[in-house]
Amino acid sequence: MSDFNFEAIRADFPKAPTKVSSRTFRSAIEEALIHTYTRSDLEMVFAEELRLPWPETEQQPTHADYSKRDVIKTYTAGWGLPQLVALARRIVAELEVTGGLLADLNALLAEYDRGGGVGTPAKNLIFAANGPKPELVLRDAVNNDIEIVRNGEYCLIYGQPIPADGLTFSNLIEWWREHEGFEYTIPARDVGMHLHNRLRASLGNNMVELRIFDAYAARYKDGQFDIPALIPQVYLHFDPATQSARRSAGQSGSPLARQRMDFLILFSSRHRVVLEVDGKQHYSNGDTASPALYSEMVSEDRRLRLAGYEVYRFGGAELMKDGAEKMVAEFFDQLAARMR
Numbered sequence: 001m002s003d004f005n006f007e008a009i010r011a012d013f014p015k016a017p018t019k020v021s022s023r024t025f026r027s028a029i030e031e032a033l034i035h036t037y038t039r040s041d042l043e044m045v046f047a048e049e050l051r052l053p054w055p056e057t058e059q060q061p062t063h064a065d066y067s068k069r070d071v072i073k074t075y076t077a078g079w080g081l082p083q084l085v086a087l088a089r090r091i092v093a094e095l096e097v098t099g100g101l102l103a104d105l106n107a108l109l110a111e112y113d114r115g116g117g118v119g120t121p122a123k124n125l126i127f128a129a130n131g132p133k134p135e136l137v138l139r140d141a142v143n144n145d146i147e148i149v150r151n152g153e154y155c156l157i158y159g160q161p162i163p164a165d166g167l168t169f170s171n172l173i174e175w176w177r178e179h180e181g182f183e184y185t186i187p188a189r190d191v192g193m194h195l196h197n198r199l200r201a202s203l204g205n206n207m208v209e210l211r212i213f214d215a216y217a218a219r220y221k222d223g224q225f226d227i228p229a230l231i232p233q234v235y236l237h238f239d240p241a242t243q244s245a246r247r248s249a250g251q252s253g254s255p256l257a258r259q260r261m262d263f264l265i266l267f268s269s270r271h272r273v274v275l276e277v278d279g280k281q282h283y284s285n286g287d288t289a290s291p292a293l294y295s296e297m298v299s300e301d302r303r304l305r306l307a308g309y310e311v312y313r314f315g316g317a318e319l320m321k322d323g324a325e326k327m328v329a330e331f332f333d334q335l336a337a338r339m340r
Contacts (some may be wrong), residue, residue, distance in 0.1 A: 025084040026076065028108050032054045032091060032101040034068045041069050046075050050090060071247040082268040082339070085112055115272030118308035122232040125158040126235040127166075128202040131259070155235075156198075170225040189223060189334030198219075202233045208277050209262060215328040225338070230275075234264040238305075267339045275311045277319065 001102030037045055043061050046052050054061055059334055061071050088105050091097055124146055126134070139147040148157065158167075159174060173188050176195040183234065196217060201210045209232070216230040227249065236259060263275035278297075301311050312331075318324065 020081075020108060022079075022081045022084055025081065025108055026079075026089055026111075028104045029076070029084065029088055029091065029103075030069055031103055032097045033072055035101060036095070036097050037068075039068055039071075042071055044072070045095065049094065050087075080163040082271070085109070085268065087165050106224055113270070117268070118272055122162045122266070122269070122272075123159075124154075125231065125264075127156055127158070127231050127233055127264075128199050129155040129233050129235070130204070131155075147179040162266055162269045164269045166228045166268045166271075167231075168226050168241060169220055169229040170233075172229050173225060188225060192220065192225060199232055205279075208314070208316045211319050211324060212263060212275065212314065213330060215325055216332055218329070219332065228265045228267050228339075231264045231266075232262065234261045235259060237262050265335075270308070271307070271310075271339065273289050273312065273339075274304060274333065276311065276313045280313050 008225070009177050026041060029321075033045070046061070047054070054075065056074055059066070061074070061085065076087065088109055092102065092105050126136075129210070132151045134148045134152055134155050135150040136146050136214060137149050139145045146157075147157070156179075156227065158172070160175065163171065170188070172195060173192045173327075176182075176187075177184070177191045179188070180191075182194075200213060200217075201212070201325050203213060213230065213232060219227060261274050265273040265275070267273060301313075304311050312335075319328070
């Protein structure tokens with residue numbers, strides 16, 4: 001009887017889809033780094049190539065009691081799924097991991113990407129508008145470089161790449177420090193408060209939107225700035241003409257519905273959550289229900305979801321009820337837990 005090599009045949013079987021979780025990403029990252037680098041090389045990879053901060057104050061990564069796995073675990077202690085995914089992407093793109101270890105990481109990333117999200121990276125965030133619509137030009141149409149030529153003082157533009165693990169309030173604080181010329185001796189909390197006040201001003205006297213904004217801002221308390229930022233009044237589409245100009249030209253209105261989102265949260269470079277607050281102007285003309293307005297709203301929701309966004313709506317009336325602050329806070333708790 002000829003030999004039957006079951007192991008060789010099993011190796012050719014297609015693998016079951018890899019389970020995506022913080023545990024599986026952490027395990028794949030540890031195995032890739034442990035089996036690629038020596039102990040001393042691993043320290044240099046984290047410090048010099050990945051440029052990650054060492055979080056411990058009592059002991060340095062050179063401590064004799066630390067194994068390679070201990071070093072990795074300490075550097076990534078407390079990290080959620082988006083941060084681990086971002087690290088996995090950097091390992092694949094920047095480090096010299098090869099063979100099956102690289103294949104395992106790529107398989108996890110492919111499965112993670114199958115879970116949804118927006119496929120193309122964000123290029124510009126135009127947000128916190130508190131006055132007339134900005135007038136934009138494409139300074140370089142090939143690279144999609146935009147420039148505001150009028151009314152730039154009424155909005156903000158964040159033109160930096162969105163980190164793979166999302167746009168945090170800490171990221172915005174450092175951007176705002178440079179944008180406004182704050183010295184580095186000024187505490188992050190003070191810079192953050194200045195930014196908070198500018199973002200809040202973009203909501204004017206809209207009490208229901210302010211309730212959402214203030215409920216989320218409470219999550220930054222005690223210096224907890226390394227969480228995804230709630231960004232108000234974000235341009236989704238941009239129509240260079242004003243509504244009045246289009247009416248003067250005999251046009252019925254903008255060809256682009258919902259030019260601005262009430263709020264946007266970037267949980268990762270792919271996962272974007274839109275929050276909309278619906279006053280009656282979204283679905284009625286005065287006190288008369290408008291099927292046309294409602295249809296326009298739900299049609300745009302479908303388009304956003306198919307593009308990979310998640311959309312959540314709050315009714316203006318529910319935000320004016322007693323206990324609304326608690327309801328909104330619980331929603332944000334549940335959303336953050338689901339996005340980990």
